[in-house]
Amino acid sequence: LHRDRKRDCDYAKKHYKRLIDELVRDGFLESLLEEPGVWTYPSKVCFWVIMDPSHADDLGNRITLQSQLELVDRAEPARTQWNYCDSDEARTQHLSQALKDWLLDETERGQYNVSDDFP
Known part of the structure; x- marks a missing residue:
């Protein structure tokens, strides 16, 4: 395999x-x-193996593909290259402390905005 x-x-x-x-x-x-x-x-x-249609949530409802994708994104956040997090803590919770130490805080990031002045 x-x-x-x-x-x-x-x-x-x-x-x-x-x-x-x-x-x-x-x-x-x-x-x-x-x-x-x-x-x-x-x-x-x-x-990633899609869940069998017989899988159900706690209420007995079939787990939709969208719900499965959300589960995978939360289980393996480093795998995804898009962001659904609403805070820095949520975005970086899977990172080691060594990597977190390298990150810029919100104030510092504000100094490096992406600009569309030069398309």
């Missing part, structure tokens, strides 16, 4: 790199790949 997943991940990474190389060759600015909000390919593909 692990060999199969590694093979699939390696193939996906090579294919992704080829796509990026083609974009750059066709004139896409490589620096744009470093911009906030640009989706980057994760180092490991996340294999």
Whole structure:
């Protein structure tokens, strides 16, 4: 199973790199790949098995796909590259203290706003 997943991940990474190389060759600015909000390919593909339809919540209701995605996002926040958190504490709860020490506080982050002055 692990060999199969590694093979699939390696193939996906090579294919992704080829796509990026083609974009750059066709004139896409490589620096744009470093911009906030640009989706980057994760180092490991996340294999997530959808729950069987027989799974139910505490009230006996079928668990919707949206609910399953929310569960996964909360269980593995580092896997997601979007943000549903409403506070810094919620956003960084899965990080080690060493990483938290490197983060800028809200006041410091305010000095580095993303600007659309130069589209």
